[in-house]
Amino acid sequence: MTIDAITAVLLAMLGGAIRVSTPFLFVSLGETITEKAGRINLGLEGTLVMGAMSAYAASLHSGSPWLGVLAAAGAGAVFGLLHGLLASLRRVNDIALGIALMLLGTGLAFYWGKAYIQPQAPTLSAFHLGAWSDSPALRSALDINPLFIAGLLLAFALHWAFANTRIGLTLRLVGDSEAAARAAGAAVIPTRIAATVLGGALAGVGGAFLSLFYPGSWNEGLSNGQGIMAVALVIFARWQPRRCVLAALMFGAAGAIGPALQSVGISSGYYLFNAAPYALTLLLMALTCSRDTSLKGAPGELSLNR
Amino acid sequence: MSAAPARPRPLIDALLPVAALVIALMLFSLFVAMEGQAPLEVLETIFAGAFGDAFGWQNTLLRAAPLILTGLAVAIPARAGLVIIGGEGALAFGALGAAAAALALAGSPNPVIWLGMALAGMLAGGLLIGFAGALRQWRGVNETISSLLISYIAVALMNHFVEGPLRDPASLNKPSTLPLAPEAMLGNLPGLDVHVGLAVGLVCAVLAWVFLRFTIWGFTVRVVGGNPRAAAMAGLAVTPWVIGLCAAGGAMAGLAGMLEVAAVHGSCNASVLVGYGHAGILIAFIARQNPLAVIPAAILIGGIGAAGSLLQRRLDMPDATVLVLQGILFVVLIAMETLRGRAWRMPQLPAPRLAKATPAPEEPA
Numbered sequence: 184m185t186i187d188a189i190t191a192v193l194l195a196m197l198g199g200a201i202r203v204s205t206p207f208l209f210v211s212l213g214e215t216i217t218e219k220a221g222r223i224n225l226g227l228e229g230t231l232v233m234g235a236m237s238a239y240a241a242s243l244h245s246g247s248p249w250l251g252v253l254a255a256a257g258a259g260a261v262f263g264l265l266h267g268l269l270a271s272l273r274r275v276n277d278i279a280l281g282i283a284l285m286l287l288g289t290g291l292a293f294y295w296g297k298a299y300i301q302p303q304a305p306t307l308s309a310f311h312l313g314a315w316s317d318s319p320a321l322r323s324a325l326d327i328n329p330l331f332i333a334g335l336l337l338a339f340a341l342h343w344a345f346a347n348t349r350i351g352l353t354l355r356l357v358g359d360s361e362a363a364a365r366a367a368g369a370a371v372i373p374t375r376i377a378a379t380v381l382g383g384a385l386a387g388v389g390g391a392f393l394s395l396f397y398p399g400s401w402n403e404g405l406s407n408g409q410g411i412m413a414v415a416l417v418i419f420a421r422w423q424p425r426r427c428v429l430a431a432l433m434f435g436a437a438g439a440i441g442p443a444l445q446s447v448g449i450s451s452g453y454y455l456f457n458a459a460p461y462a463l464t465l466l467l468m469a470l471t472c473s474r475d476t477s478l479k480g481a482p483g484e485l486s487l488n489r
Numbered sequence: 490m491s492a493a494p495a496r497p498r499p500l501i502d503a504l505l506p507v508a509a510l511v512i513a514l515m516l517f518s519l520f521v522a523m524e525g526q527a528p529l530e531v532l533e534t535i536f537a538g539a540f541g542d543a544f545g546w547q548n549t550l551l552r553a554a555p556l557i558l559t560g561l562a563v564a565i566p567a568r569a570g571l572v573i574i575g576g577e578g579a580l581a582f583g584a585l586g587a588a589a590a591a592l593a594l595a596g597s598p599n600p601v602i603w604l605g606m607a608l609a610g611m612l613a614g615g616l617l618i619g620f621a622g623a624l625r626q627w628r629g630v631n632e633t634i635s636s637l638l639i640s641y642i643a644v645a646l647m648n649h650f651v652e653g654p655l656r657d658p659a660s661l662n663k664p665s666t667l668p669l670a671p672e673a674m675l676g677n678l679p680g681l682d683v684h685v686g687l688a689v690g691l692v693c694a695v696l697a698w699v700f701l702r703f704t705i706w707g708f709t710v711r712v713v714g715g716n717p718r719a720a721a722m723a724g725l726a727v728t729p730w731v732i733g734l735c736a737a738g739g740a741m742a743g744l745a746g747m748l749e750v751a752a753v754h755g756s757c758n759a760s761v762l763v764g765y766g767h768a769g770i771l772i773a774f775i776a777r778q779n780p781l782a783v784i785p786a787a788i789l790i791g792g793i794g795a796a797g798s799l800l801q802r803r804l805d806m807p808d809a810t811v812l813v814l815q816g817i818l819f820v821v822l823i824a825m826e827t828l829r830g831r832a833w834r835m836p837q838l839p840a841p842r843l844a845k846a847t848p849a850p851e852e853p854a
Contacts, residue, residue, distance in 0.1 A: 272827035287816025293809035458645035461638045472629040
């Protein structure tokens with residue numbers, strides 16, 4: 184490989200990391216909020232697909248992609264509410280419920296989405312931060328979507344809110360020790376439901392990015408398990424919103440290897456490179472989990488650490 | 490008296506899946522009505538498409554064959570307390586392994602080919618899910634997430650080999666491995682238009698049930714699943730059992746992949762992956778992880794799947810309609826766990842923060 188080709192691949196990976204990471208960022212931030220309150224929502228995959236479909240449909244009918252983003256957040260919130268309420272019932276396992284809602288979410292999205300595979304909806308436009316450059320590769324790498332910036336700001340805002348606001352502290356207390364939260368007079372169940380609703384809404388926005396920006400159309404193969412990987416990303420980020428940014432960028436870059444190599448004419452092993460983010464997640468989980476101790480930084484009430 | 494402990498009520502517990510089905514059908518009817526279709530007509534079409542005539546039954550049983558096996562892939566590890574959801578990947582890997590074995594054994598007598606394909610498929614699926622069990626036992630990685638990640642990797646590997654090293658150059662539009670010779674395809678059961686895979690599935694389900702219920706090993710599994718710490722104290726080898734049950738489950742899904750190649754498609758290609766692995770999760774939950782109950786659950790879900798094309802043709806509904814019904818059924822089923830053992834009481838919200846000390850009013854004598 185020549186220097187030029189290597190530069191092109193690296194630039195494509197950078198651009199890919201920024202493009203591909205946004206859905207990862209939103210689902211992982213949403214899952215962080217939910218897990219901080221002590222629940223796991225494994226159904227974010229269904230929420231993401233539902234959000235992608237709702238966003239596309241709302242954008243097509245209203246002509247405004249931002250209304251589409253709003254619709255996706257709403258659809259995600261509804262799924263979050265469903266999970267939050269049902270998981271509040273006794274003996275209902277939040278992980279199993281998540282799997283069920285994952286099937287229901289994708290089913291409903293495919294059902295209502297049949298009508299939207301053909302038409303072209305207005306999509307979100309990017310900030311062209313690379314306009315100063317002569318290199319088309321760099322220009323395309325620096326086409327940054329407003330949602331990516333919103334996700335960055337959100338990560339830092341969440342980090343601040345978890346440490347400095349009453350709501351943030353209540354959320355963490357509820358997630359760390361139900362008994363202590365009750366003693367302090369916190370409303371445990373409503374807090375958990377609210378955290379799941381918020382998590383669902385953010386996952387919906389992540390889906391909106393898929394259908395309204397990159398790849399920027401609606402079809403049934405749109406999501407490749409970004410919603411599932413959220414749970415792994417949150418573990419990798421140690422339940423810290425700022426580290427979610429790093430994790431999302433890393434996974435975005437890993438996912439961009441295949442297309443980046445293809446752009447310089449290396450197409451063999453395309454599918455293997457597609458598997459890179461999953462393999463990376465698995466490797467990181469194997470390295471960072473431990474059999475003897477519970478995960479460092481994990482909320483105490485989480486059913487993940489058995 | 491509100492905090493009475495849950496008592497086992499076998500009859501009511503056994504009726505819960507039936508009640509869940511009824512409630513799910515009602516919710517689905519509501520959904521269908523809101524979509525502007527006549528619910529009764531839709532339900533009747535689903536029933537007709539699944540169980541209405543010989544053609545419907547054939548279609549249903551063709552789907553039930555792999556679904557029994559993917560249901561077992563979830564139900565067997567569940568006996569050790571694990572939630573494995575990587576059946577789709579194990580099926581893909583099994584199909585790939587079986588297709589590779591068929592290539593290697595081409596020209597051998599048919600029974601040798603079939604045996605080789607079955608062993609390769611089971612080995613591939615078993616190694617895949619056994620790996621998730623090993624990661625859990627040795628590294629503490631949650632098996633639900635790891636099995637799904639592994640599943641995605643397996644599907645990517647299958648695509649890689651089908652479109653790359655193992656691709657039949659003659660398969661232009663639809664990349665496939667080299668097809669089996671027509672006479673090497675698995676045949677139908679005598680008197681039925683359903684391939685022998687159905688019998689394979691039934692035998693596996695019965696064997697798993699007998700093993701788990703009536704043998705000393707099955708008892709061991711129950712102890713391991715019930716309380717791993719107590720099992721370890723009692724000197725049981727928990728880790729080999731957990732990994733072994735995961736591998737056995739993966740082998741079932743791998744066998745489902747082998748059957749799809751050897752009896753339906755003739756080669757390994759994208760048509761093998763139609764969601765049987767994911768449906769297996771729902772089936773195992775309907776069956777309450779009981780291998781024998783997996784059989785009727787697989788026939789039910791196979792029937793719902795088989796009705797999809799009739800819904801499309803007769804009522805012009807999307808084929809995802811059956812996915813919606815399955816999703817509603819799954820959610821209702823999980824939510825109804827709250828009624829287990831205490832069927833006639835309202836589900837209880839967690840204890841109030843402060844117990845009010847108001848005395849109960851005296852009953853007049």
